Amino acid sequence: MSAIEAHFYGSQGEFSLDAAFSVPARGVTALFGPSGCGKTTVLRCVAGLNRRLEGKLSVRGQVWQDGKRFVPTHKRPIGYVFQEASLFPHLSVRENMLFGRKRAAPKGQTPRLDFDEVANLLGLTHLLERSPVRLSGGERQRVAIARALLTDPQILLMDEPMAALDRISKNEILPYLERLHETLDIPALYVSHDITEVERLADRMVLMKNGRVQAAGPLSTLLADPALPLAAMPEAATLLEGPVAAFDAHYGLAQVSVPGGTLLVPGDAALVGQRKRVRIAASDVAVARERAPTGSSILNALRAVIQHVEPYSFHQVNLFLSLEGSDDAEGAAGASLLARITRKSWDALDLNIGEEVHALIKAVALTRQSEGLIPGEEAEHG
Numbered sequence: 001m002s003a004i005e006a007h008f009y010g011s012q013g014e015f016s017l018d019a020a021f022s023v024p025a026r027g028v029t030a031l032f033g034p035s036g037c038g039k040t041t042v043l044r045c046v047a048g049l050n051r052r053l054e055g056k057l058s059v060r061g062q063v064w065q066d067g068k069r070f071v072p073t074h075k076r077p078i079g080y081v082f083q084e085a086s087l088f089p090h091l092s093v094r095e096n097m098l099f100g101r102k103r104a105a106p107k108g109q110t111p112r113l114d115f116d117e118v119a120n121l122l123g124l125t126h127l128l129e130r131s132p133v134r135l136s137g138g139e140r141q142r143v144a145i146a147r148a149l150l151t152d153p154q155i156l157l158m159d160e161p162m163a164a165l166d167r168i169s170k171n172e173i174l175p176y177l178e179r180l181h182e183t184l185d186i187p188a189l190y191v192s193h194d195i196t197e198v199e200r201l202a203d204r205m206v207l208m209k210n211g212r213v214q215a216a217g218p219l220s221t222l223l224a225d226p227a228l229p230l231a232a233m234p235e236a237a238t239l240l241e242g243p244v245a246a247f248d249a250h251y252g253l254a255q256v257s258v259p260g261g262t263l264l265v266p267g268d269a270a271l272v273g274q275r276k277r278v279r280i281a282a283s284d285v286a287v288a289r290e291r292a293p294t295g296s297s298i299l300n301a302l303r304a305v306i307q308h309v310e311p312y313s314f315h316q317v318n319l320f321l322s323l324e325g326s327d328d329a330e331g332a333a334g335a336s337l338l339a340r341i342t343r344k345s346w347d348a349l350d351l352n353i354g355e356e357v358h359a360l361i362k363a364v365a366l367t368r369q370s371e372g373l374i375p376g377e378e379a380e381h382g
């Protein structure tokens with residue numbers, strides 16, 4: 001079975017862990033939750049780095065740990081990326097990357113990933129002969145990721161790989177991580193406590209609290225679940241996905257078919273025919289009884305039904321909306337959208353649960369996803 005099935009339990013000092021989850025062995029699964037909830041502990045257990053905790057772990061049907069068996073870390077086909085890259089200062093970038101290669105495919109077998117392809121994917125081609133001492137924090141972390149990938153892992157384990165980076169370096173590295181996700185077929189477990197990072201990168205989430213798993217499943221479902229704390233975060237957002245039907249070159253806007261209608265999203269011609277995921281912050285969504293009023297600058301209006309309303313603060317409420325059917329069956333199932341509006345507007349609109357509304361979204365609010373152009377590639381996308 002192509003899944004990662006895990007259950008770890010036991011105590012370390014004051015902390016007690018009892019975390020079980022099963023997620024498909026593909027795409028990016030975020031381990032998310034507040035500081036100290038046990039995310040790193042779970043990741044270390046998956047890597048076989050914590051023998052004090054008991055448990056069971058199987059990856060794609062292979063047992064790595066159970067009551068009888070414990071595959072040691074060096075025999076687990078994993079790539080581990082830590083918060084801070086530990087590169088060998090006396091070796092060049094190329095030699096650091098090749099260091100990981102030694103653990104790759106047995107002699108005679110071709111490793112799945114090609115050195116040049118990995119260097120190119122992570123934008124390292126021009127840095128290969130440089131000493132890691134002369135790299136920026138973001139570049140060092142890209143080398144660490146490349147080194148982990150070149151071990152040909154069955155699973156990539158990333159423990160807040162951007163935690164030590166400032167906001168600018170984070171924005172620089174995110175597009176590379178997005179590109180890895182799009183290009184490579186290696187499942188990743190990604191520890192983070194930054195929800196915006198998770199919203200950009202992850203497909204699924206394992207949400208943790210006090211050493212337990214509070215919920216696990218598709219990210220878009222968890223983000224819009226009123227029973228979970230995610231919608232109550234200041235940066236709350238939901239995700240919509242659908243095929244790009246057309247591109248308006250004059251205005252640089254891609255037309256994405258999503259449940260409830262069409263979104264115009266800043267993009268490029270190369271997106272046509274591909275699926276695009278759009279992150280929509282709750283605070284960028286307004287609701288109206290009628291479609292976008294004439295004389296308004298709003299480009300995007302999706303048909304929606306109010307499912308639930310929840311106070312967010314004294315001044316604001318969160319509306320949980322379900323989006324009406326779309327032709328795109330895959331994206332249609334249970335698509336939800338979160339809108340954050342003032343309590344004053346909610347009262348003035350006099351809306352009820354079950355009523356139809358139009359969710360209005362400014363197209364410029366949707367730029368963040370496509371801001372991530374990899375440096376030097378602007379011209380190709382132009």
Ligand SMILES: Nc1ncnc2c1ncn2[C@@H]1O[C@H](COP(=O)(O)OP(=O)(O)OP(=O)(O)O)[C@@H](O)[C@H]1O
Pocket residue numbers: 012013014015033034035036037038039040041042193
């Ligand atoms: N070696 C250890 N011995 C005893 N307790 C530990 C040890 N390592 C971690 N802990 C405790 O286990 C708990 C979970 O730690 P963990 O690092 O897994 O949390 P986390 O969710 O990754 O947090 P953060 O986001 O802050 O990194 C914490 O209460 C921590 O203090």
